[in-house]
Amino acid sequence: MPDHPPTPLLTHPVLSASVPRASLVRLGHTGSADIVTRILRLARRDASTVRITEYDITDPFWLLRAGELDVMVAKFGVREPDLVSSRVLTQDARAAVVGAHHPLARCSSVSVEDVADFPVLDRPDLFPAEIWDEVVPRHTPSGLPLRRAYRLTGVPELMRLLTASTAVHLSVLSVADVAPPTVRVLPVHDLPPASVTLVWRRGDVPAQVLEFVVAAEAGAAQ
Template sequence: MPEQTLTAADSRTVRFGYHGSTEVVTRIIRLAGREEAGVRLSEYDIADPFRGVRAGELDVMIVKFGINEPDLVTSRVLTEDARAVVVGSGHPLAARASVSIEELADYDAFAPPGDFPAYVWDDVVPPRTLAGRPIRRNRRVRTIPEMMRMVAAGDAVHISLISLADIAPPGIKVVPIHDLPPAPVTLAWLRGAEVHDHIREFITAAEAEASR
């Protein structure tokens, strides 16, 4: 990881990349026994999620589901994020307490945005339901706001994670999916890069507390 000039105030700051809600991030910070003031959060672009870590701008980033990137290392599973579908408030499923993935095959869903790895998107938005029905991943966007506008208009549904309920804009409902397993949540960082002691301590402490 490229060296940076650090001041006394931020020499132990963890530069932490995340996407979407910060609720899961807060859980991990607590696992690591750190104060939130010692963590500098940066939201990464879902269309190019690993750019910040690869560029040395982030020390660690949050990862949901498994990744297979040769230049990145991941921690043990630290927590989980339950599955949900994001729909417009006027959608037929919006008032439900939960839905089945089988029902979601009746609606258009999204293809991976930008350069988001297709193999990870297969975990986020499975190509088929558990019974084998194809999910129509035919809507294409580059940004989450664009996706949310399309969902709010009722043009598609987004199969995602329950943590999005924390940041859902007006006109959006987040409904649990009761028959998909939760997403495992890990940290990822650049393989072979210099990892400062306070970053190693952060990762190790979070892993140790999560395993209790």
């Protein structure tokens, strides 16, 4: 499909004032806004037709289940019985996030086998265990265990931990767009990329949400 210039993301409600509230798609995301921009391009949608809200990674589905979001951008496989996922729309390469003074910080890329030498993060209490096993595998491909020594309690706390320790957080490469200068985001060349999908509640779905999902899937198929 032709390449389009990035679409500015909605930053203030006044930008969508001309769009009827019933036609707005309330879209949740976390991390880099670049993934949202990619999906809007696939769906050929203007950002004024969506209201973008960042959700809390420690309890990722709360806003969706509470009816505060219509649909959310998800990474890795979602297998919640009350939620439905679109086809894979794009991918996000894997990365290791470390403090700027970490022994791995000067590497241009790392292997997940290298990560096994350092403690990693365990899942937040409300984060689904089966999804976290994709984010942070329990073992490397060669069978080395990854030591989940610290629990992820929030992004600010995570960045402070990485800055002050030798811990490593396995994440996605797009996090580099929002990472502070106190950390380094290193490509991991031997983990498969994260699949990126749209996720919504099972049951009655507003027509504009289904139209948005179908358009994004069609754009990804081209």
